[in-house]
Amino acid sequence: MEISVIVAGATGRMGQEVVRMIEQNDHLHLVGAVSRSNVGKDIGDIVGLGKLGILCTASVIQTLETVQADVLIDFTTPEHVKVHAEQAILAGVRPVIGTSGLSEKDIESLSHLARLYKIGVIFAPNFAIGAVLMMQFAAKAALYMPHVEIIESHHDQKLDAPSGTAVKTAEMIARNRSEIKQGHPDEQELIDGARGAMMSGFRIHSVRLPGMVAHQEVIFGDQGQTLTIRHDSIHRESFMPGVKLAVEKVMELDYFVYGLENVLDF
Missing domain, CATH: 3.30.360.10 (Dihydrodipicolinate Reductase; domain 2)
Incomplete structure (x- = not known):
């Protein structure tokens, strides 16, 4: 299955690893990179891959409005992650959240929104x-x-x-x-x-x-x-197999999942 992905926090340490992981997998396609501190710069140059033709944008909502995507991967900050997830769900894009700091109330709210819109969401405190x-x-x-x-x-x-x-x-x-x-x-x-x-x-x-x-x-x-x-x-590359798995699994879901263990076969 071909999956188009936006990365929020794309120039952070985790975000850069995610961009590299996407580029290493033929069925994953980077279509957007959000980084408020690097607006207009090619994300490929920043992560050392050479030009990818994907310029960093200032906000998740701007990116959602300008590209077609299946999944939003979020590795930003606790104060922004809930809003980003809400924006993605409302746009019909599935959030994969690696940013910690969501409260129990936040999780309940996003779970309700996911059920309402029948959109898969995976929030994993740890992807390793x-x-x-x-x-x-x-x-x-x-x-x-x-x-x-x-x-x-x-x-x-x-x-x-x-x-x-x-x-x-x-x-x-x-x-x-x-x-x-x-x-x-x-x-x-x-x-x-x-x-x-x-x-x-x-x-x-x-x-x-x-x-x-x-x-x-x-x-x-x-x-x-x-x-x-x-x-x-x-090393942060330890998280990438779990991120890749979550991106693939979230395409099969229409509800909120808290914890990567819930999409693994134990």
């Missing part, structure tokens, strides 16, 4: 297949080891904390365990935030440092033992 497996394994482990904490680490330019992957992992774990009080009942934080954020009765810790890409470990503790489930993305 290994990360999806990590979340699945963590959810299974929570059935037997309910004492757990999550440590996620990303590059220092990431805008949201905790990461969408950590939030999704916590939601999956929470479905498989009763909420319990972990740690000493009289525990006190001598410095605010020392124990991390609380979600569903357990802690999430966020690390932001240069040199990192995307990393997460889920640590379970029980009598005389610990279990650590860890995933590391050491």
Whole structure:
């Protein structure tokens, strides 16, 4: 199936990888690139592929109005992603969302809009297949080891904390365990935030440092033992097989999907 794609956030680090991935697959065709900081420049020159004849535009809505597309891939910022997805759905274009920061209310709103217009949407907090497996394994482990904490680490330019992957992992774990009080009942934080954020009765810790890409470990503790489930993305190309899969799968959908695991065969 031939699929025409717009990339929003095309000159960001993830967006550039997406453009390269599209150009490596004959059935995918780049028809639009959105980058407010590079308007009028050829996206091919920016990503090192030579001229592709696709000039960067200033906004998603402008691009939707000027090209015919099947899919919008969004790797922008939390404050813009919901509006971009709404604009795509209303234009009959299927969003594939990799930008984290969507709230539960945002997800409900986009899910309703997708059902109303019968448009497929995939929102994946993490497109790395290994990360999806990590979340699945963590959810299974929570059935037997309910004492757990999550440590996620990303590059220092990431805008949201905790990461969408950590939030999704916590939601999956929470479905498989009763909420319990972990740690000493009289525990006190001598410095605010020392124990991390609380979600569903357990802690999430966020690390932001240069040199990192995307990393997460889920640590379970029980009598005389610990279990650590860890995933590391050491290069952004690790996300591209999942992005490609989502672009192909979203063409078959007419509803909203939250999490790449829901289009994989587990």
